[in-house]
Amino acid sequence: MMPRIALxxxxxxxxxxxLSAPFFSAQRSRLIRLSIISxxxxxxxxxxxxxxxxxxxxxxSDKQQVxxxxxxxxxxSFDIEFLLALAxxxxxxxxxxxxxSVVLGxxxxxxxxxxxxxxxxxxxxxTSWPLQAAQRDGRLQELLTTYVSAVSNSFGAxxxxxxxxxxxxxxxxxxxxxxxxxxxxxxxxxxAIGLLLRxxxxxxxxxxxxxxxxxxxxxxxxxxxxxxxQEVRIFGVKQAVGERLDVLNRNSAxxxxxxxxxxxxxxxxxxxxxxLLIVGALGISYAVGLTGLAxxxxxxLIALRSLxxxxxxxxxxxxxxxxxxxVEALEQEEAAYxxxxxxxxxxxxxxxGSLAFDRVDFEYELGHPVLRDMSFAAHPxxxxxxxxxxxxxxxxxxxxxxxxREPSAGKFLVDGVDAREFALDDWYRNxxxxxxxxxxxxxxxxxxxxxxRDGIDAAAVERAARLANLxxxxxxxxxxxxxxxxxxxxxxxxxQRQRLCIARALVGEPSLIVLDEPTSSxxxxxxxxxxxxxxxxxxxxxxxxxxxxxxxxxxxxxxMAVLDGVLEGFDDPATLEATNPFYRETLKLSGLR
Numbered sequence: 065m066m067p068r069i070a071l072x073x074x075x076x077x078x079x080x081x082x083l084s085a086p087f088f089s090a091q092r093s094r095l096i097r098l099s100i101i102s103x104x105x106x107x108x109x110x111x112x113x114x115x116x117x118x119x120x121x122x123x124x125s126d127k128q129q130v131x132x133x134x135x136x137x138x139x140x141s142f143d144i145e146f147l148l149a150l151a152x153x154x155x156x157x158x159x160x161x162x163x164x165s166v167v168l169g170x171x172x173x174x175x176x177x178x179x180x181x182x183x184x185x186x187x188x189x190x191t192s193w194p195l196q197a198a199q200r201d202g203r204l205q206e207l208l209t210t211y212v213s214a215v216s217n218s219f220g221a222x223x224x225x226x227x228x229x230x231x232x233x234x235x236x237x238x239x240x241x242x243x244x245x246x247x248x249x250x251x252x253x254x255x256a257i258g259l260l261l262r263x264x265x266x267x268x269x270x271x272x273x274x275x276x277x278x279x280x281x282x283x284x285x286x287x288x289x290x291x292x293x294q295e296v297r298i299f300g301v302k303q304a305v306g307e308r309l310d311v312l313n314r315n316s317a318x319x320x321x322x323x324x325x326x327x328x329x330x331x332x333x334x335x336x337x338x339x340l341l342i343v344g345a346l347g348i349s350y351a352v353g354l355t356g357l358a359x360x361x362x363x364x365l366i367a368l369r370s371l372x373x374x375x376x377x378x379x380x381x382x383x384x385x386x387x388x389x390x391v392e393a394l395e396q397e398e399a400a401y402x403x404x405x406x407x408x409x410x411x412x413x414x415x416x417g418s419l420a421f422d423r424v425d426f427e428y429e430l431g432h433p434v435l436r437d438m439s440f441a442a443h444p445x446x447x448x449x450x451x452x453x454x455x456x457x458x459x460x461x462x463x464x465x466x467x468x469r470e471p472s473a474g475k476f477l478v479d480g481v482d483a484r485e486f487a488l489d490d491w492y493r494n495x496x497x498x499x500x501x502x503x504x505x506x507x508x509x510x511x512x513x514x515x516x517r518d519g520i521d522a523a524a525v526e527r528a529a530r531l532a533n534l535x536x537x538x539x540x541x542x543x544x545x546x547x548x549x550x551x552x553x554x555x556x557x558x559x560q561r562q563r564l565c566i567a568r569a570l571v572g573e574p575s576l577i578v579l580d581e582p583t584s585s586x587x588x589x590x591x592x593x594x595x596x597x598x599x600x601x602x603x604x605x606x607x608x609x610x611x612x613x614x615x616x617x618x619x620x621x622x623x624m625a626v627l628d629g630v631l632e633g634f635d636d637p638a639t640l641e642a643t644n645p646f647y648r649e650t651l652k653l654s655g656l657r
Contacts, residue, residue, distance in 0.1 A: 091219070094172040095226060098165055102227045105161035106234025108154045113369060114238065115151040119144055169223035177216035181208055184394065187401035193468035195404045206283040207397060211276075214390030217383055225380035232373035239370070273389035275319035282312040406488060413490035416575040417444045417479045419465075419606065424474035426460055434460045435629045438474070444575070445603040449617035450610045451650060452626035458610050461626065462578055465608055467491055496569035500581035502561035509538055510545040513567045520571055528571035531600065533593040534563040559590025566597055577601065579609040583616045595619055614654045623647065 122129070122144055129141045188196070188204060285308065420441040427433045435457045442448055452458050463469045464476060467483060476483040483491070504512050513528055514520045525545065529535040537560055541547040549555050549564075556564065562582055569577055579598070583591040591613070599619035601607050611617050617637070624634040625647050633644035640647050 091172045091176065094168050095223070098168045098172075098223060098226055099230055101161050101165045101168070102230035103234060105158050105165065105227075106231035107238070108158040108161065109231060109369070110235050110238035112151050112154045112158070113235075115147050115154070119147055119151070165227050169220070169227065172223055173216055173220045176219040177212055180215045180394065181212045184208060184212070184398055184401075187398050187405070190405045191401040192404040192406050193463070195400065200284050202284040202286065203280065206280050207394060210279060210283070211390045211394050214276075214387040215394060218387040218391055221380040221383035221387070225377055225384075228373045228376040228380065232370055232377060235370045235373065271319065271322050275316070275322075276389045276393060278312070278316040278319045282309070282316045285309050285312045408488045410487035410490075411481070411485050413478070413486040413494060416494045416606065418442065418477075419576070420477040420480075421464075421471075422475045422477055424464065424471045424476060426457075426464060426469065426472045433472075433629060435464075438629075438631050440624060440631060440634050442606060442608075444606055446622065447598065447602050447607040447609070447620045449620035449623040450608060450626060451612075451614065451617070451623060451647060456626045457629040458626055459580070460629075462580055462608070462610060465576075465578055466495060466497055493572065494575045496572060496574040496577045498562075498565050498569050498577065498579040498582050502558075502565040504549050504556075504561060504564065506549070506551050508543075508546045508548055509541070509564065512549055512564055513571055515568050515571075517572065524571055525567075528567040529564075531570050532563045532567035532597050534560065534567050537563075557590075559587060559593070562590065563594060563597070566594065570601075574605060576606045577608070579607065579611075581610055581612065583611065583613055591616060614651060 127144075129143055184207060418441065421438050424435060424438045425433055426435040438461070450458050450461065460469070464471060467476075467488070470476075470484060478486060509529075510522065510525050513525045522545070526535060529538055529545075538545055538547070547555070549561075566579075566582070569579075583594055595616055595618060598607060598609060598616075602619070602621070609616065609620065617623055620637065622634060622636050623640050625632045625640065625644050627646055632646060633640050635643065641651060642648075
């Protein structure tokens, strides 16, 4: 199992260390190896630069040997041929080390993206339904793509910063060996440059945060367009929708442009100041009397190469600051998901028997109840219909029955025990749901019935399809149960898609099924087939069925009428018709009376 990357906000959150710290624990081993390789590669390059300067000076002086200081070991003379061979060997070593660092850095960066994406998905799937339901359309997709890519880029910047930083350090150490005073002055000047650029980095971070928010708004708008494309065409609002998306697009582009301007200016300013730093280093060398051509040439070569590495380090820092809003947003999202994670433990539940609401209240907002003082009992194997006008609380009642939400007050009892005491995993093995809008994925009919559940064999799939009155339709297909349903089930009719969802609900042999408007958009034949399927469940499975079409409720043992969040009536169809004005009027309006 791959480690979790904890994207935690730390004090001093604008520092490079705080931004890069979360990645070190997850990829510590690779980063340590990368650091060691970079140090060795840096000294190999520094050695090559020193040899180039010394050999060039020897050639201009017609010398056959070169004197090189070895520090405490003294000064030794070497043949030019030997030094050339040594330089070539150092170049080869550096190439091999660079190749190794590329492999390590690339693997680590890919691993960070994979782990971050997995962590976010795991946290999202484990969080509560209320939080999932409150998510804006397209938000999760944007987080898993653009935002995770920003995290990967951040780690890539960290790994590249390590490589370039250690190469730069090796060069500076070598320069210190050649001319301590000049190197110290250059180091102090580089520190001053870093401090001068700090306000610009902060501005980049602020702008990047606005660009991230604007990008998220644009992604949400595009997702909403995709979900409502048919309505957009039919209502003739393409221009209005296009103008709305154009505003979001322009805002996103504007914020990205401003971020790019500031980020680019940091690089330009840094390059100019760094060139001045090289000139200053030469001035210091002149001031302290460093006039030897070989030493001066070495300092110039190292300074120029150091400028390249320093620019690369600056670029890595810049990427970290630009990615910071994305990293922090992911940290906040993951923390919110984990904070609302659902606890799955509890008592074992073999099978659901009787169900009861005991004075249940529910409110989405404090002081605004959606369901009030609701009490009823349902017997095992009973088929119960739920009717009521739009906004009466039927959908909320369904979510409570499914334990997607918990009562604000009162109790939901299962066999006399508070439902919250039972393990959720056991609960969902006993519960199933058929939504109003059938949702299929691009797979075969059998795969859609099985719906990612292990242990469901072909015989169970066929049995469920027969119960849902779908088997004959399936075997008439060229590939039978292996027939692809197409994108969103486009290869099947509306009635077939709905019956497939019923087969999906039945395949696990649940003891409780909730159907939410299963026939609202079906033809008479499809409705009759579904009604027959529901009727055959009576006595074996407890069924709750929400329906505006009262003909769908003909198979119900009892019907409950819900108005304004209150249970106004709950009885067999004949008695409810005689005692409940709303139900009686609804029957008349439906043409059934």
